[in-house]
């Protein structure tokens with residue numbers, strides 16, 4: 182919350198401007214994203230023409246995402262992301278992938294860094310730009326403390342030199358700005374890590390293997406190789422003074438300091454939960470409409486309790502996931518800490534809901550649900566990512582387990 186701002190009371194009344202924004206995003210999702218979804222899933226390529234259309238109307242823009250992020254009720258981002266991912270998750274991730282890099286810089290960076298680099302992660306119509314957040318490595322997925330990418334400071338040139346290989350980076354190698362988590366003091370594990378901005382065109386950064394995936398195939402995922410990448414001192418997110426102070430406290434035996442990657446994931450969890458809610462809702466709607474019109478034994482299949490009850494459970498769990506998501510987003514906007522791991526609760530419930538609901542949707546569509554003629558098989562493949570990235574479901578349970586027991590659950 183910024184100075185002088187009055188905290189918004191918790192309310193389930195979606196503010197008028199958020200409602201208008203939702204309808205506007207929904208229209209784009211319905212008219213542009215959805216019709217393109219199957220094609221880009223098959224092509225397994227970045228849907229540049231869709232990004233261009235989104236940029237033209239101001240949807241793919243720093244201004245749009247920043248406005249929603251700072252929207253006072255906290256509902257701007259979850260409402261927008263639910264609609265985008267209702268359209269399609271693969272294209273949705275292509276449209277929002279830059280946000281994780283933007284969150285990494287805005288949650289830890291200085292005002293100068295935010296002002297300089299965030300616009301370069303989005304660009305504008307005719308000049309699209311991307312950001313990529315690179316934390317994971319082949320040997321460091323859930324175990325962020327195992328990151329081996331090293332950043333070494335050269336006092337003489339005021340430069341950081343980075344070496345390592347990042348795995349699974351959304352927009353990795355094709356982004357204009359890469360935001361990279363590296364170890365600066367390996368003896369301190371994850372607390373000895375820092376985040377670096379790699380400016381466009383920096384020598385030594387290249388794309389490694391592009392990943393062929395089960396779902397969200399319109400989103401680009403790849404390895405990023407850092408081979409003697411040199412960046413100026415001002416590219417250390419948060420600045421050297423803050424890092425030195427943190428390392429000094431650690432050297433004195435204090436527990437000071439945040440895990441750089443963790444802080445980013447913490448802030449983005451309700452946002453990822455909202456993506457999952459969007460996919461679940463999309464699959465539910467297809468299944469509901471199908472159950473009403475498909476007849477077997479001389480009546481709509483939805484007349485069978487077995488099907489109607491499945492739809493009832495789907496609807497109830499989507500509602501529950503959305504409410505948990507909105508609670509976490511509201512708390513985050515009010516600057517409250519997730520003392521009860523509310524961010525993880527939202528991500529866990531929404532991710533698991535999306536997988537279950539999309540699977541139930543396939544069941545309701547029968548054989549048609551299993552084919553590429555209907556969208557629910559794609560939605561099911563897409564939904565699975567929400568139990569894996571930004572902290573797997575097991576990792577969310579670990580965080581929630583720690584919060585509820587106060588024990589060092591591992």
Ligand SMILES: Cc1cc2nc3c(=O)[nH]c(=O)nc-3n(C[C@H](O)[C@H](O)[C@H](O)COP(=O)(O)OP(=O)(O)OC[C@H]3O[C@@H](n4cnc5c(N)ncnc54)[C@H](O)[C@@H]3O)c2cc1C
Pocket residue numbers: 281313314315316317319321322323324348349350351352394397402566569570571572573574575576579591
């Ligand atoms: C499409 C896609 C996009 C991605 N985008 C990005 C990105 O932009 N930036 C980025 O940095 N990363 C990204 N990732 C990486 C993602 O965050 C990791 O895949 C995720 O954190 C899991 O790590 P892992 O794959 O190494 O699995 P592992 O950590 O090897 O886990 C394997 C299994 O063991 C379980 N497990 C691990 N530790 C424990 C434990 N302590 N207790 C119980 N169970 C445990 C896990 O839950 C999982 O089931 C992306 C991944 C994918 C697939």
